[in-house]
Amino acid sequence: MQYHINHVHIRSLDPHAAAAWYEKQFNAKIISAREVMPGTITVSMEVGGPVRLNISSQPEGSSKERAPAELNRLGLEHFGFNVEDLEAELDRLEKSGVRVVLPLTDVVGGTRLAYIEGPDDVLIELVQRPN
Numbered sequence: 001m002q003y004h005i006n007h008v009h010i011r012s013l014d015p016h017a018a019a020a021w022y023e024k025q026f027n028a029k030i031i032s033a034r035e036v037m038p039g040t041i042t043v044s045m046e047v048g049g050p051v052r053l054n055i056s057s058q059p060e061g062s063s064k065e066r067a068p069a070e071l072n073r074l075g076l077e078h079f080g081f082n083v084e085d086l087e088a089e090l091d092r093l094e095k096s097g098v099r100v101v102l103p104l105t106d107v108v109g110g111t112r113l114a115y116i117e118g119p120d121d122v123l124i125e126l127v128q129r130p131n
Contacts, residue, residue, distance in 0.1 A: 007044075007052040008079045010122055011062075015055040018119040019043040025093065025118075026081060028053060047081070069101055069117035078115065080125035086112045089126055 012018040015033075022028035028045040031052070036042040042056040058064075067073060083089045086104055093116055094100060101123060102115040110130030118124045 005051050007054050009054045009056065010120060011058055012055050012120045013058070013064075014119075015041055015043045015057050018055045019045060021119045022047065022053060022055075025096065025098065066121050069099075069115075069121045069123040071102060071115065071123070078123035078125050080113075080127050083126050083128050086114060086126055086128040090114055090116075 010018065019028070019030055019033070022045060023030070026047055028047045031044040031046055033041060033043045036056070037059065039059050040057045042054050045053040045055070047053050071077065090100060090104060099117040100114060101117055102113075104112060104114045106112050112128040114126050116124050116126065
């Protein structure tokens, strides 16, 4: 059997505000916003590929502890978006007030990458593949 990633799931203090950020910054499209698990709201989004982005509120009584968006933390460190022009994307995002965690970096093979901070301390990698 072959497996494919179905979705990336983020917990958010305000899933509707987080979803609006992904709509603005990455042209994400809301598919649904509904109670999936009792007492929580999940906003499901399309972001240009087969993997959905789900953003959910926390169940009552959950920890509010946060971890900063940083490289090399344990667990799910980040997820990434392909971009066509990384310099232009970084310029646009910085002008929108988005924090750049790792500036544009050229890596072996011609790939360029950078990391930004999304809502709820989510670390997001932007990847520009060579032509």
